[in-house]
Amino acid sequence: MLADNPRHLAEHARQRHDQTLHRAQQALAELADAGEQVTVAQLANRAGVSRSWIYTQPALRDRIRQLQQHRASAGFVRDTATRATDDSLRQRLALAHERINQLRTENQQLRDALAHAHGQLRAARLSTGDR
Incomplete structure (x- = not known):
């Protein structure tokens, strides 16, 4: 097995992406459960990822938008x-x-x-x- 085998590099990159996505989703759930206002910056800080990375993840962006709309429509005091x-x-x-x-x-x-x-x-x- 060669160290520069592209299949292994691709697999490692996919695993790292999956772990990062899971960490971001978990942080998003924690923010929502705590009743905090959810923003891209807060999520990035909590999950330890960059804001630009979050913007490349449509599912995360959609969930952030949903949480923001829910908070606004619920009329939080x-x-x-x-x-x-x-x-x-x-x-x-x-x-x-x-x-x-x-x-x-x-x-x-x-x-x-x-x-x-x-x-x-x-x-x-x-x-x-x-x-």
């Missing part, structure tokens, strides 16, 4: 994780506004320093006769 996300976003927005105000103050200080430096430069030119 926002859970505490979503509220925490809203609170987190509000906090981030408040911090961003605070940072904007700091940057405005810093910009004004830099403008004042630049104007002062221009004034000194102009005064120096006038005193030496350069114009």
Whole structure:
């Protein structure tokens, strides 16, 4: 048996694909059973596969779409994780506004320093006769 026999390579690739598909299906079932929102990114992370690989699997994509539609049609009420996300976003927005105000103050200080430096430069030119 040669190590480079294409039949053995193809068999190994098929087995690896089957194992990966099984792992992704199991992770998808776990996400659905937990009541979590199912996305390609979450599935990829949970199953340890790439998102691009999931997009090449029509059965997985269809199941993800079904779960998303079911969740949307069931009228799920926002859970505490979503509220925490809203609170987190509000906090981030408040911090961003605070940072904007700091940057405005810093910009004004830099403008004042630049104007002062221009004034000194102009005064120096006038005193030496350069114009």
